Amino acid sequence: MKDPIRFGVIGVGLWGEVHAEIYSQHPYATLAAVCDRNSKRAEQVAERYGAERIYTDFRDLAADPGIDAVAVVTPDFAHRDPILAAAEAGKHIITEKPLATTLEDAQSIAEAVRSAGITFMVDFHARWNPPLAIARQNIAAGKLGIIVSAYFRLNDTISVPTEMLSWAQESSILWFLGSHTVDSLRFLFEDEVERVYSVSHSSVLKKRGIDVPDLYQSILEFRSGIVATIENNWIIPNTHPSVNDIKVNILGSRGMINMDLTNNQMIERYLEDSSDHPDCLVKPQVRDKHVGFAYESIRDFVDCLYLDKEVQADLEDGLMVTKVILALMESASTGVPVTVRY
Numbered sequence: 238m239k240d241p242i243r244f245g246v247i248g249v250g251l252w253g254e255v256h257a258e259i260y261s262q263h264p265y266a267t268l269a270a271v272c273d274r275n276s277k278r279a280e281q282v283a284e285r286y287g288a289e290r291i292y293t294d295f296r297d298l299a300a301d302p303g304i305d306a307v308a309v310v311t312p313d314f315a316h317r318d319p320i321l322a323a324a325e326a327g328k329h330i331i332t333e334k335p336l337a338t339t340l341e342d343a344q345s346i347a348e349a350v351r352s353a354g355i356t357f358m359v360d361f362h363a364r365w366n367p368p369l370a371i372a373r374q375n376i377a378a379g380k381l382g383i384i385v386s387a388y389f390r391l392n393d394t395i396s397v398p399t400e401m402l403s404w405a406q407e408s409s410i411l412w413f414l415g416s417h418t419v420d421s422l423r424f425l426f427e428d429e430v431e432r433v434y435s436v437s438h439s440s441v442l443k444k445r446g447i448d449v450p451d452l453y454q455s456i457l458e459f460r461s462g463i464v465a466t467i468e469n470n471w472i473i474p475n476t477h478p479s480v481n482d483i484k485v486n487i488l489g490s491r492g493m494i495n496m497d498l499t500n501n502q503m504i505e506r507y508l509e510d511s512s513d514h515p516d517c518l519v520k521p522q523v524r525d526k527h528v529g530f531a532y533e534s535i536r537d538f539v540d541c542l543y544l545d546k547e548v549q550a551d552l553e554d555g556l557m558v559t560k561v562i563l564a565l566m567e568s569a570s571t572g573v574p575v576t577v578r579y
């Protein structure tokens with residue numbers, strides 16, 4: 238029996254806690270340390286999941302010889318420096334999506350990861366969502382014929398940028414969820430985006446003091462000729478049954494697939510004086526464990542390290558997606574189609 242992989246988590250906010258929980262429970266992993274610049278939060282998560290060591294500077298966690306692998310779960314725009322420190326120390330890395338929010342950050346991450354020769358995964362967890370994985374198998378098997386077009390909508394309720402994330406203005410719906418949309422389409426079609434056209438709209442969030450677009454409506458042309466329409470907005474009403482609104486359509490020359498990825502994973506609860514939809518999509522719990530695709534991807538990274546398997550979403554995937562999102566933003570600000578620069 239090999240020793241379990243010793244994990245350190247950098248950034249233990251909402252999603253970093255999910256990582257900490259998984260490493261503390263996984264039979265092939267242990268949670269060795271957590272790091273957060275908010276020391277109280279680091280202590281809280283360390284105590285909850287039994288981390289042996291606590292850091293407030295990610296450089297100290299990266300230098301810890303008792304750590305084999307690091308999870309980078311800082312805000313979208315703050316992934317680069319922890320990744321560089323961990324890569325330079327030779328740790329394997331899983332980073333939350335997006336890989337980076339600027340080309341410069343993405344390029345320095347790529348250089349550091351390639352020269353370190355480590356195992357590196359970007360947590361594009363939609364790839365572990367069973368309907369998307371099954372759709373991909375059908376497309377690869379040619380069941381739909383030649384793929385012609387797709388529609389992919391991935392939106393959040395307005396509580397996400399206004400209540401959940403303190404740093405929404407420093408990211409955008411395109412980085413936060415659009416990165417999943419773009420990666421999912423690349424994964425489904427095994428193809429790369431060539432040219433994009435995007436239109437954004439800003440007013441609702443701006444009026445709430447968050448100066449970031451409400452939405453991006455975009456058209457993506459793939460190298461093979463597939464045309465995809467994608468919609469990403471951050472202003473769905475909070476009364477929506479789930480924090481995410483996800484709908485997908487894929488049309489081929491011999492068939493079509495429709496997926497309602499919100500409503501097909503939902504229960505309706507009717508009580509005497511209220512009704513609601515308990516969460517079965519983002520953080521459902523079964524026995525003592527959270528379950529679902531967002532947990533499977535992180536567990537799979539542990540399996541990859543322990544069992545020497547290849548990761549399913551790597552550095553190149555992170556780079557490609559970053560470049561497509563930058564092209565979408567350029568198109569939205571210039572008003573013309575943009576060819577993606579690889």
Ligand SMILES: NC(=O)c1ccc[n+]([C@@H]2O[C@H](COP(=O)([O-])OP(=O)(O)OC[C@H]3O[C@@H](n4cnc5c(N)ncnc54)[C@H](O)[C@@H]3O)[C@@H](O)[C@H]2O)c1
Pocket residue numbers: 247248249250251252253272273274275278293294295310311312313315333334335402403413
């Ligand atoms: N919230 C979600 O549902 C969710 C789901 C999947 C992925 N993600 C991704 O996970 C990442 C984190 O998101 P979140 O929602 O957990 O944000 P968060 O704001 O809840 O947590 C981020 C944490 O990082 C800490 N931090 C920031 N800079 C740091 C630094 N330099 N060193 C150490 N700690 C630092 C902050 O103090 C905070 O505790 C993002 O990239 C996000 O896209 C979030």
